[in-house]
Amino acid sequence: MALRLLGVGPHAQRQVRALQQFIGEGKWDDDALLAEHQRLVNETLGEEDGVLIVDGSDFPKHGSHSVGVAPQWCGNTGKKDNCQAGVFLGYASRKGATLLDRCLYLPESWFGEDHRTLWQDCQIPDKVPFQTKHELAAQLVEGIMASGRLQAQWVVCDEGYGDSPAFLQRLDATGLWYLAEVPRDTKVWPLLEIDGQTPRDRPSSWVPPQTRSRKGPVPQRERLHPSSPAKVPLEDLAKQWPASRWQRYRLLEGHKGPLVADFLVLRALLPLDRLPGPEVWVVIRRKVSGSAEEPEWKFYLSNAPLEIPLATFVRVSGMRWPIETCFAECKGELGMDHYELRFWRGWHHHMTMVILAHHFLVRWQQRLNQREGDLAPNNDTPLAHAR
Template sequence: MSWDAELAAVTSRIADRLFKRPEPKATFGDLVRGLLADVPRKNSWQLADHVGHPTANPIEWLLSRAKWDADVLRDDVRAYVVEHLGSADGVLIADDTQAIKKGDKSVGVARQYCGLTGQVENCQVMPMLIYASAAGHAFINRRLYLPEDWAGDAQRRKVAGVPEQVVFATKPQQVIDMLEEERRAGTPFGYLAADCGYGRDPGLRAYCHTYRIAYVMAVPVDLPLVGVRGGGEPAGHVLDRLLAHAGPGLWERRSCGGGTKGARSYDWAAVAVSLAVQLPADGHTHTLLIRRSVSDPGDVEFFLAHAPAGAPVTELIAVAGLRWKIEENNETGKDLLGLTEYQVRKWDGWHRHVTTAMLALAFLTVSRAHLEGQSIPEPVPPAADQGKDLHHQESLS
């Protein structure tokens, strides 16, 4: 089947679930096709021009005023991704991205930290969840973060169409909510990966311990651990004592996956630890992974792994290395698929546009997997030296 025919089949099947009338079905297919096209800016006017609409009205109506449920589309995107990329050892990866906006009318927009620029900007913050396996990686869930001022402002909520049941939630709590949706949907995965903004959150870790979810998440240098004499000890002190005990022999060089410039190699150390206030799930253990840059030995990052007892450290390193896949998806979604180029301001419009862009990315990912002959996903390979495992330092807890 040709690329165009396959796209038409996918969008038609999904549109049949979303709409009853032929007009919105056709417009939905045109919207997805436009997002995938080489259009300089993916706003409604340029998309309409590309697909041959005389005005932007059909697309604007579809996104802002038509009656349909973006969560049904989200469920279909998830099912499509899992159908083609799913694997029992797939990895869920959480992170947030931002859309810089002008004014104060767009839902959720506020002056807040923006990872794009590393400073406070007028922006929307979007916690996202992707699914990654050996066959590829694509978005499967999303949230729009509402700052407390927004969540508690009845007038702004009414104007923006925020549903009554939506209340303030931290970004880690929004990831918990997405994980709960994935559990209920039966999404197959072996690990969760996330950066320090999520790994430092005790609520997210507690949820994973309760439901026996394995994870590898970056954590801060002051993460409280149990020291050798039973008192509290930050993660950074663990590294100091390991260096004093093992010296240069502490590190082993490993690849945590391929990048645009080849293998991404770092020096790694691993030690069994206990969290000061949280126990792992039954049959699971905590491991502190310490990653050091090869070119800059002062650049050190910590990861906390919660995994079944006996899980090889190379497997944990491989999961840690997958976290950057969501950065790829964010970049592709924004640069190629108009993920944040919407002109909608309200709650429904935001969810409809972003979820449609998620479908466009899923289609690209699945198409690439089929072209590369990976329609049947393979297990995530070890990070390096298959069959060998990184030396696991004696527990310091």
């Protein structure tokens, strides 16, 4: 920025060093800036049924001296690679999307004695504990909801986060309705038989803790009765339901024509510590393809109320993708992945500045009316904002 504005010369070089110090080591308060930013996002994009989006973005790095760098899964390269991993919180509504908050994931290896010198060199605060990506994401969601700065009703995530029952419990405790993508081998107890009409008995009979076997000690915890039904993997469950139970939606117009998918929604019990846990919605999406290829499946769990219609799930299922657009815009146009910073504070400062810049452009895009409004529904099938 300094070189572009001032040209090459001693004065410009001094400004370059000043900017590096301002971002990398400056003691200005990210939290206060982000709090004001989130209030502005509410003014710009806020809707009562707004959607919080949890996702990660990774930054490949050479060397091992930058904060948090380690060999780990890197979404940017699609393999295990040397990188920094960030956890981000975004926001989307019918008005647009932007980023709200961020935190750097510190791999467990950074808490070993062999990293103490690097820990000090990168100026990581002593009070920073080890937290998984799921815990960091839950903390971001809890923080924004506790602040009351932003309207939101939903939170969405991919299966990298939705695979954790503990994470989903923390989302539920915030009062938000989650729609979390989960792996296809996730097991549940369906509350209807495969005919779609017959209620299924709930597996609610336990072996009482005081029941003693002649050959063993008193059980110390509740467990399922042997006659309770078996859990069913979501992938198997999806293939067993009749065609009459699926509903077709045209999602959007892609470069190869309209994207069409069939949806199935049903109720189930989610396992928790090997016992039946909360009752949830299971939402299954099957992409309709004109070829003979195996259909693309996506599976979701949701704690939304019983009265939520399928069309709402279809719309919200597409609200995770805007954060991918945000990442692409931030990296392609705003320098999100272009930085020379080693310090803990510097990484967070840089991401804060990128987040502010992105929302600035979103606001101007709104004012200049560059973005199209809602698409009109098709006469034959409902239309959803989904990928």
